[in-house]
Amino acid sequence: MQAIQILTTGSPDVLTLRDLPTPTVGPGEAFIRIEASGVNFIDTYFREGRYPARLPYTLGQEAAGTVTAIGPNVSTVKVGDRVAWCGIPGTYAQFAVAPVSRLVQIPESVTAAQAAAAILQGMTAHYLSHSAYPIQTGDEVLIHAGAGGTGLLLIQMAKARGAHVFTTVSTEEKAALVRAAGADEVILYTQEDFAARIKKLASGLHAVYDSVGKTTFDKSLEVLRPRGTLVLFGASSGAVPPFDLIKLSLLGSLYVTRPTLKDYIATRADLESRAGDVFNAVAAGTLKLRIEHTYPLAEAAQAHRELESRRTTGKLILLP
Numbered sequence: 001m002q003a004i005q006i007l008t009t010g011s012p013d014v015l016t017l018r019d020l021p022t023p024t025v026g027p028g029e030a031f032i033r034i035e036a037s038g039v040n041f042i043d044t045y046f047r048e049g050r051y052p053a054r055l056p057y058t059l060g061q062e063a064a065g066t067v068t069a070i071g072p073n074v075s076t077v078k079v080g081d082r083v084a085w086c087g088i089p090g091t092y093a094q095f096a097v098a099p100v101s102r103l104v105q106i107p108e109s110v111t112a113a114q115a116a117a118a119i120l121q122g123m124t125a126h127y128l129s130h131s132a133y134p135i136q137t138g139d140e141v142l143i144h145a146g147a148g149g150t151g152l153l154l155i156q157m158a159k160a161r162g163a164h165v166f167t168t169v170s171t172e173e174k175a176a177l178v179r180a181a182g183a184d185e186v187i188l189y190t191q192e193d194f195a196a197r198i199k200k201l202a203s204g205l206h207a208v209y210d211s212v213g214k215t216t217f218d219k220s221l222e223v224l225r226p227r228g229t230l231v232l233f234g235a236s237s238g239a240v241p242p243f244d245l246i247k248l249s250l251l252g253s254l255y256v257t258r259p260t261l262k263d264y265i266a267t268r269a270d271l272e273s274r275a276g277d278v279f280n281a282v283a284a285g286t287l288k289l290r291i292e293h294t295y296p297l298a299e300a301a302q303a304h305r306e307l308e309s310r311r312t313t314g315k316l317i318l319l320p
């Protein structure tokens with residue numbers, strides 16, 4: 001089968017299309033023909049070596065497809081089922097093997113591309129808005145990089161929970177997208193100081209969802225109200241340097257959490273409940289997906305280049 005591997009870490013140029021033996025299915029596993037594979041910013045961290053991986057390594061950890069074989073002791077999925085999953089490496093490929101305990105069924109009215117666009121970033125937006133900092137009606141929250149894959153979904157979920165949403169983006173084109181997604185206040189953080197602007201508009205936010213990291217972290221803390229919460233969930237601009245905790249006290253007894261999706265879908269019940277909410281909302285049309293960027297599997301390197309140079313909006317999908 002064809003797959004995108006890295007043999008060494010580095011720039012997008014290290015992504016290599018290779019012919020690999022198709023994997024064999026074991027007990028408790030399903031063999032799946034991948035129809036759409038999601039590109040996520042985390043894939044760039046593995047490619048760069050920021051997160052450790054044993055080389056050669058098949059990139060990608062989100063996909064949707066059809067089960068074509070099952071291993072021994074499998075009763076929850078059958079051949080022909082349409083399934084999606086995330087958090088299991090090796091999805092930049094034509095086929096994958098995954099434990100059935102991590103698969104979720106795709107509703108009939110949801111396409112494979114939609115499922116691959118929704119499962120990782122949708123469940124992320126879900127746990128951020130419902131659990132990491134559970135938004136209450138009337139909360140004022142800031143979502144950085146609002147036009148990104150995760151950002152557009154998080155804005156919609158925050159609005160559905162009754163928040164007043166501030167968001168940052170880098171361009172006017174992205175500003176139009178976040179407004180359409182429901183954002184109330186849009187700030188071009190490449191052109192103006194987002195903290196100064198927010199301080200003029202609000203007396204202090206309940207929460208900031210910060211996936212940008214290095215370039216936004218300090219000012220994200222500054223715009224919180226006393227006892228507000230900073231949810232730092234990514235590092236698109238680089239990792240936040242070591243931090244003196246006394247700052248949290250000086251800025252008003254703040255909370256900071258650094259969550260990751262894996263811990264919010266660790267149980268089968270959590271996985272089914274979050275995936276169910278996300279897929280049902282997609283099927284009902286209340287959660288809108290933006291899938292503007294699709295690439296053949298062989299062009300995964302181009303997808304990485306565009307994602308990292310901030311040229312994309314919404315979801316990036318690879319078609320094997």
Ligand code: NDP
Nearest residue numbers: 041145148149150169170211233234235236237260261310
């Ligand atoms: P996005 O589609 O959001 O792309 C990243 C965006 O970050 C860019 O479009 C850009 O938006 C913004 N950005 C700001 N500074 C930079 C920079 N220096 N270089 C590149 N981009 C920058 O990606 P994803 O939705 O896939 O992921 C968003 C973030 O969420 C990532 O940091 C990812 O690691 C994290 N994440 C964390 C999860 C968790 O559970 N902890 C799960 C899923 C994602 P703009 O041009 O508007 O500034």
